[in-house]
Amino acid sequence: MPVPEAVATEEDRRFMAAAIRFAERHRGLTATNPSVATLVVRDDGAGPVIVGRGVTALGGRPHAETAALAEAGALAIGATAYVTLEPCAHHGRTPPCAEALVAAGIARVVSASADPDVRVDGRGHGILRAAGLTVVPGLLAREAAERLSGYLTRHARNRPQVTLKIAVSRDGKIGRRGGGQVKITGPVADRQTHLVRAQSDAILVGIGTVAEDDPRLDCRLPGLGARSPRRIVLDPMLRLDPASAFARGAKSLPTQLAVLPNVDGMRRQALEAMGFGFLACETVPGTGRVALPELLEDLGATGTMTVLVEGGATIARSFLAEDLVDRLILVEGPVTIGADGVDAPVTLPEAKTRFRLARHDRFGEDLWHEFDLRGPRR
Incomplete structure (x- = not known):
C-alpha cells in the first residue's frame, strides 16, 4: 500500500x-x-x-x-x-x-x-x-x-484517450444543414481549441466534415505549428476529394484515412502519392459506419495515446453511443443558428448527468465546459 x-x-x-x-x-x-x-x-x-x-x-x-x-x-x-x-x-x-x-x-x-x-x-x-x-x-x-491520462488510458483500456470537442450555439446547434462552416465561437476560445490540438496525438473527423467544411485541422498558435496533431479521417469508401485543400495539406501534415480493404485501388494509390497513409477499418454491419472500438484498439497498439474528435453530429453521437468518450469539451457561443441548424449531439444538462464537470471558464462571450468521467469504467 x-x-x-x-x-x-x-x-x-x-x-x-x-x-x-x-x-x-x-x-x-x-x-x-x-x-x-x-x-x-x-x-x-x-x-x-x-x-x-x-x-x-x-x-x-x-x-x-x-x-x-x-x-x-x-x-x-x-x-x-x-x-x-x-x-x-x-x-x-x-x-x-x-x-x-x-x-x-x-x-x-x-x-x-x-x-x-x-x-x-x-x-x-x-x-x-x-x-x-x-x-x-x-x-x-x-x-x-x-x-498523463492518455498514457494511463492506453494501458488501462487498450486504446487512446478520446476527447470529444463540440462548439454549440446559444440555441443548441452545431452548424447549418448544407451551409458549410458556421462561426460559433470567438478568437480566445478558438485559441484554446488550438492548444488542445497541440496536446493531442491525433485529431479525428468523418469524411462528411471534410467534404462540407474542407478544414485544415492543424494548430495555428504562434510557435506551435510543429505540434499539429496527426489527422485521421473516417472515410471507409474513400470519398475524399483529391483536389480539396485538406488533401493538398497531406504533404505537410501527417494524415491517415480509415478505409475498408480493397476499395478503389487506383484512387488509393493516387492519394498515397499525395502523402496520405491508410488505416484498415471494419464497418458495423447494416450501417456502413466505421467500427470505432476496433479502430481505437488498432491506434492504441501503435502507441497513439490521445485522440481529439472534432467531427460532426454523426461522429460525435457514435462515440457517445459506444461509450468511448473519456473527456468532453462543450464550448457555448453567443450566436443563434435557427431552425435549419443541426442539433448538438449532447446538451449541457445531459453532459452534467453523464460526466463530471472538471473545468468551467469564460473566454470573451464564450463559455468553455470541460468534463471527464465520473469514475472508472468497468
Missing part, C-alpha cells in the same frame, strides 16, 4: 507541483512514451536547490530521470528526486530508471502517478526500497494523472 500522503511535506508538494508543470513542456511530443519530468533537489543547509532537471526527450528517449541525473552529476548523491510517474523497472536498450536513481546515489524518491504498465506497476518502487531508498509515492497523484 502507498505511504500516506501525510508523510510528504509542503516542500515536497511544491517541488512535485513544479515537476508536473515542467512535464507539460514535451506533452504530445514523446511518441509512445508519456511526457514525464524529474527534478533532483538537494539541501546542504541553506535551503533546497534544484540541481538537476529532466523531461522525457522528444520522441520518447532518454527518459526524464536520465536527463535530470546527468545534469545533477555528483550533486545527486544524498538528494531527493521528484518524479511525476513511477520510475520504470524493465530492461531495454538502457537500464531501468529505478536502477539509475539507485546508482546515482539518490537518497529519497517522491513520485506522483503510479505506472499501470505490467513491466512496472510497483516494481520501480520495489527496486528503490530494496536498495534502501526512502520512497514517498502518490504525491499529487491526481494532478499528475490528469496530464
Whole structure:
C-alpha cells in the first residue's frame, strides 16, 4: 500500500507541483512514451536547490530521470528526486530508471502517478526500497494523472484517450444543414481549441466534415505549428476529394484515412502519392459506419495515446453511443443558428448527468465546459 500522503511535506508538494508543470513542456511530443519530468533537489543547509532537471526527450528517449541525473552529476548523491510517474523497472536498450536513481546515489524518491504498465506497476518502487531508498509515492497523484491520462488510458483500456470537442450555439446547434462552416465561437476560445490540438496525438473527423467544411485541422498558435496533431479521417469508401485543400495539406501534415480493404485501388494509390497513409477499418454491419472500438484498439497498439474528435453530429453521437468518450469539451457561443441548424449531439444538462464537470471558464462571450468521467469504467 502507498505511504500516506501525510508523510510528504509542503516542500515536497511544491517541488512535485513544479515537476508536473515542467512535464507539460514535451506533452504530445514523446511518441509512445508519456511526457514525464524529474527534478533532483538537494539541501546542504541553506535551503533546497534544484540541481538537476529532466523531461522525457522528444520522441520518447532518454527518459526524464536520465536527463535530470546527468545534469545533477555528483550533486545527486544524498538528494531527493521528484518524479511525476513511477520510475520504470524493465530492461531495454538502457537500464531501468529505478536502477539509475539507485546508482546515482539518490537518497529519497517522491513520485506522483503510479505506472499501470505490467513491466512496472510497483516494481520501480520495489527496486528503490530494496536498495534502501526512502520512497514517498502518490504525491499529487491526481494532478499528475490528469496530464498523463492518455498514457494511463492506453494501458488501462487498450486504446487512446478520446476527447470529444463540440462548439454549440446559444440555441443548441452545431452548424447549418448544407451551409458549410458556421462561426460559433470567438478568437480566445478558438485559441484554446488550438492548444488542445497541440496536446493531442491525433485529431479525428468523418469524411462528411471534410467534404462540407474542407478544414485544415492543424494548430495555428504562434510557435506551435510543429505540434499539429496527426489527422485521421473516417472515410471507409474513400470519398475524399483529391483536389480539396485538406488533401493538398497531406504533404505537410501527417494524415491517415480509415478505409475498408480493397476499395478503389487506383484512387488509393493516387492519394498515397499525395502523402496520405491508410488505416484498415471494419464497418458495423447494416450501417456502413466505421467500427470505432476496433479502430481505437488498432491506434492504441501503435502507441497513439490521445485522440481529439472534432467531427460532426454523426461522429460525435457514435462515440457517445459506444461509450468511448473519456473527456468532453462543450464550448457555448453567443450566436443563434435557427431552425435549419443541426442539433448538438449532447446538451449541457445531459453532459452534467453523464460526466463530471472538471473545468468551467469564460473566454470573451464564450463559455468553455470541460468534463471527464465520473469514475472508472468497468
